[in-house]
Amino acid sequence: MGTGAPSAQADPTDGVDFWRAPERGGWLDKQGEYIKTWRRRWFVLKQGKLFWFKDSTITRASVPRGVILVATCLTVKGAEDVLNRKFAFELSTPRETMYFVADSEKEKEEWINSIGRSIVQHSRSVTDDEIVDYDSGQPTTGDRS
Numbered sequence: 008m009g010t011g012a013p014s015a016q017a018d019p020t021d022g023v024d025f026w027r028a029p030e031r032g033g034w035l036d037k038q039g040e041y042i043k044t045w046r047r048r049w050f051v052l053k054q055g056k057l058f059w060f061k062d063s064t065i066t067r068a069s070v071p072r073g074v075i076l077v078a079t080c081l082t083v084k085g086a087e088d089v090l091n092r093k094f095a096f097e098l099s100t101p102r103e104t105m106y107f108v109a110d111s112e113k114e115k116e117e118w119i120n121s122i123g124r125s126i127v128q129h130s131r132s133v134t135d136d137e138i139v140d141y142d143s144g145q146p147t148t149g150d151r152s
Contacts, residue, residue: 021056023053023054023056023058024053024067025051025053025056025058025065025069025071026065026066026067026069028053029051029052029053030052030053030054030121030125031050031051031052031117031118031121032049032050032051032052032063032065033049033050033109033114033118034047034048034049034050034063034110035047035048035050035059035107035108035109035118036048036107036108037050037059037105037106037107038105038106038107040103040105045108048060048061048072049061049062049063049065050107050118051065052077052121052122052125055076055077055078055125055128055129056074056075056076056077057074057075057077057098057122057125058071058073058074059071059072059073059074060072075098075100075105076129077122077125077126077129077130078126078129078130079100079101080098080099080100080122080126080130081099081100081101081126082097082098082099083096083097083098083099083118083119083122083123083126084096084097084119085097085115085119086106089106090106090108092108093108093112094108094109094110094111094112094114094115095107095108095109095115096108096109096115096118096119098122
């Protein structure tokens with residue numbers, strides 16, 4: 008199901024205008040992948056990708072510190088009991104589980120809901136043009152009903 012090995016010039020943003028109108032954006036603490044320290048990062052969820060940056064001033068020239076393809080994620084759920092930290096949640100892929108801490112319960116729930124919706128939308132390789140209106144049997148587009 009993979010897309011093959013990435014090229015040396017692979018663009019992790021894959022053409023996503025992450026600096027403009029994100030589905031969700033905000034500060035989260037993220038646990039490091041190898042050295043398990045916590046770092047505060049600005050996260051942007053857009054078009055099935057979760058980007059993170061060192062600061063919240065995002066422009067076209069900004070370079071993400073990392074990106075998670077939401078379609079590869081299996082679950083997103085609360086993780087206070089796992090980490091013994093308030094407002095913690097986890098995002099799991101087949102290869103790893105990543106941990107995050109929000110600033111409040113409300114923020115945590117909003118991130119879980121937003122990422123969860125994105126997982127559902129992007130886990131099936133369905134584009135807007137491929138969604139069929141079962142009442143009419145015709146493909147739908149964003150501006151037709």
